[in-house]
Amino acid sequence: MSTIIKNGTIVTADLTYKADVLVEGGKIVEIGQGLLGDEVLDASGCFVMPGGIDPHTHLEMPFMGTYSSDDFESGTRAALSGGTTMVVDFALPSPEQGLLDALQMWDNKSTRAHCDYSFHMAITWWSEQVFDEMETVVRERGINTFKHFMAYKGALMVNDDEMYASFKRCAELGALPLVHAENGDVVAELQRKLMEEGNDGPEAHAFSRPPQVEGEATNRAIMIADMAGVPLYVVHTSCEEAHEAIRRARMQGKRVYGEPLIQHLTLDDSEYAHPDWDHAARRVMSPPFRNKQHQDSLWAGLQSGSLSVVATDHCAFTTEQKRYGVGDFTKIPNGTGGLEDRMPMLWTYGVGTGRLTPNEFVAVTSTNIAKILNCYPKKGAVLVGADADLVVWDPEKEKVISAENQQSEIDYNVFEGKKVKGLPRYTLTRGRVAVEDGAFKGQEGHGEFVKREPSTPVAKALSTWKELTAPRKVERSGIPASGV
Ligand SMILES: NC(=O)NCCC(=O)O
Numbered sequence: 011m012s013t014i015i016k017n018g019t020i021v022t023a024d025l026t027y028k029a030d031v032l033v034e035g036g037k038i039v040e041i042g043q044g045l046l047g048d049e050v051l052d053a054s055g056c057f058v059m060p061g062g063i064d065p066h067t068h069l070e071m072p073f074m075g076t077y078s079s080d081d082f083e084s085g086t087r088a089a090l091s092g093g094t095t096m097v098v099d100f101a102l103p104s105p106e107q108g109l110l111d112a113l114q115m116w117d118n119k120s121t122r123a124h125c126d127y128s129f130h131m132a133i134t135w136w137s138e139q140v141f142d143e144m145e146t147v148v149r150e151r152g153i154n155t156f157k158h159f160m161a162y163k164g165a166l167m168v169n170d171d172e173m174y175a176s177f178k179r180c181a182e183l184g185a186l187p188l189v190h191a192e193n194g195d196v197v198a199e200l201q202r203k204l205m206e207e208g209n210d211g212p213e214a215h216a217f218s219r220p221p222q223v224e225g226e227a228t229n230r231a232i233m234i235a236d237m238a239g240v241p242l243y244v245v246h247t248s249c250e251e252a253h254e255a256i257r258r259a260r261m262q263g264k265r266v267y268g269e270p271l272i273q274h275l276t277l278d279d280s281e282y283a284h285p286d287w288d289h290a291a292r293r294v295m296s297p298p299f300r301n302k303q304h305q306d307s308l309w310a311g312l313q314s315g316s317l318s319v320v321a322t323d324h325c326a327f328t329t330e331q332k333r334y335g336v337g338d339f340t341k342i343p344n345g346t347g348g349l350e351d352r353m354p355m356l357w358t359y360g361v362g363t364g365r366l367t368p369n370e371f372v373a374v375t376s377t378n379i380a381k382i383l384n385c386y387p388k389k390g391a392v393l394v395g396a397d398a399d400l401v402v403w404d405p406e407k408e409k410v411i412s413a414e415n416q417q418s419e420i421d422y423n424v425f426e427g428k429k430v431k432g433l434p435r436y437t438l439t440r441g442r443v444a445v446e447d448g449a450f451k452g453q454e455g456h457g458e459f460v461k462r463e464p465s466t467p468v469a470k471a472l473s474t475w476k477e478l479t480a481p482r483k484v485e486r487s488g489i490p491a492s493g494v
C-alpha cells in the first residue's frame with residue numbers, strides 16, 4: 011500500500027517548495043506534482059518536514075538509585091506525538107561491566123519502541139577490555155559515538171587520563187566522542203560545602219553547578235579532543251562560558267559541535283526559587299537552568315551556527331522519585347522530560363518569534379544531527395530513497411502543554427501551562443501514520459535499530475589534517491659531536 015501526502019509545502023534544511031510526497035515500503039519513492047497513492051494525507055496549510063531526531067534521551071535509565079520513568083514504549087510514544095521520529099539513547103555499563111554486556115541490556119529495553127532508535131555507548135570506566143570492545147561496538151554493532159561523563163564523581167565520571175585514552179581510541183576507529191562537560195571534582199566540593207552550610211534545598215543544586223564548572227570542562231574536553239585528533243560533540247550546552255569555548259574552537263577550525271536543550275532555551279533559573287519544594291525539585295537537572303543572558307547566548311548560537319542541534323536529554327522522574335532528595339539536594343534524581351514538547355516549543359519560541367527560520371528549525375531538530383551521527387540521508391531528509399520519517403506540521407494548530415494529557419508516564423510537565431502554536435497534523439514513522447490530529451496510532455515494537463557507520467567525512471578530514479601536521483623528527487646531515 012502506498013501513502014500520498016498532498017497539498018503541503020516541503021521544508022528541508024535548505025529548501026522550501028510545494029510538492030506531493032509518495033511513500034511506499036517505508037521509504038519516500040517520489041516527490042512531485044499531482045502524484046497518486048492509496049492512502050491520502052491532506053497537508054493543506056502544512057509543512058512537510060523530516061521527522062525530528064532527538065539525539066539525547068535516557069529511557070529506563072538506572073541513575074541515582076532509581077530508574078528514569080519513561081521507557082522505550084512511553085518515551086517513543088511521547089516522541090512521535092511531538093513530531094520526533096528517532097531517538098538516540100545511551101547504553102551505560104555499570105562499573106566493571108563490559109560494553110557488549112551493557113548493549114545487550116539496552117537491546118532488551120528497546121524492543122518496545124514505537125519509532126526508530128540508535129544508541130551511544132558510554133565509557134564509564136577504562137580497561138583493556140573496554141579498549142578492545144570499542145572496536146566491536148563500532149564495526150559490528152553500528153555505533154559510532156561514545157559518551158563520557160566529566161561529572162557524577164564516584165558514579166559515571168571518567169578522569170582526564172581515561173578520557174584521553176578513550177578519545178584516542180575513538181580517533182583510531184573513526185568514532186565521535188561525546189561529553190557531559192561539568193567539572194565533577196569542583197561540583198562534589200561545592201555540594202559538600204553547601205550541605206555543610208545547611209543549604210539542602212533544590213536551589214542549591216544550581217548553586218553547586220555554576221557556569222564556570224561547565225565552561226572549564228567544555229574547554230578541557232575540547233583541548234583533549236584536539237590533542238587526541240578527534241572531533242567532539244558537547245551535550246546539553248547550557249551557558250555562555252561553554253558556548254564561548256565551542257565558538258572559539260570552531261573559529262579555530264576545530265571540529266566541535268554543541269547541543270543546547272529545549273529546556274535551557276526556554277526555562278530559566280528562577281524556577282529553583284519557587285516556594286514549592288516539589289516545583290523546584292522537578293526541575294533539577296544537570297547542568298541546571300540558567301539566566302536570560304545564557305539563554306540569549308544559546309539562541310544566538312543556533313542562529314549563527316556555532317551551536318548545531320537542539321535535544322531534550324529526556325530523563326523523566328516522578329515527584330515521588332524527586333522526593334528521595336528531601337533534606338539533601340544531592341540525592342534528587344537529576345533529569346527532566348521534554349520529548350513530546352521539543353518540536354512544538356522550539357517552533358513556538360524559535361520560528362514563532364523570528365529567532366529561527368523554518369529551514370533552520372529543520373536543521374537543528376533533524377538534519378544536522380543526522381549528518382553528525384552519519385545516518386543522513388536515511389534520516390533527516392525529504393529525498394527519494396530516504397526513510398519516510400516525516401512530520402506534517404500544522405503551524406496554526408495550538409495547545410496548552412499539560413501533564414494531564416501528555417504521553418510521558420510522569421505526573422508533571424516542566425513546560426506546564428506553556429501555550430504552543432505549531433503541532434503535528436500527522437507523524438509518520440517509516441511510512442506508518444503514528445499520530446493523526448493528536449490521536450496516537452503507533453505500534454509498539456515498530457521501531458528498528460539504526461546502524462551508523464564510522465568515519466564521517468568530518469572525521470576523515472580531521473584525521474588527514476592531523477596526520478599531515480603531526481610532529482616529525484627533523485632529519486639532519488651534519489650532527490655535531492656530543493659536548494660531553
Ligand atoms: N541531565 C540530567 O540531569 N540527567 C540525565 C543524565 C545526564 O545527561 O547528565
Ligand SMILES: [Zn+2]
Nearest residue numbers: 190245246296
Ligand atoms: Zn549529562
Ligand SMILES: [Zn+2]
Nearest residue numbers: 066067068323
Ligand atoms: Zn543526558
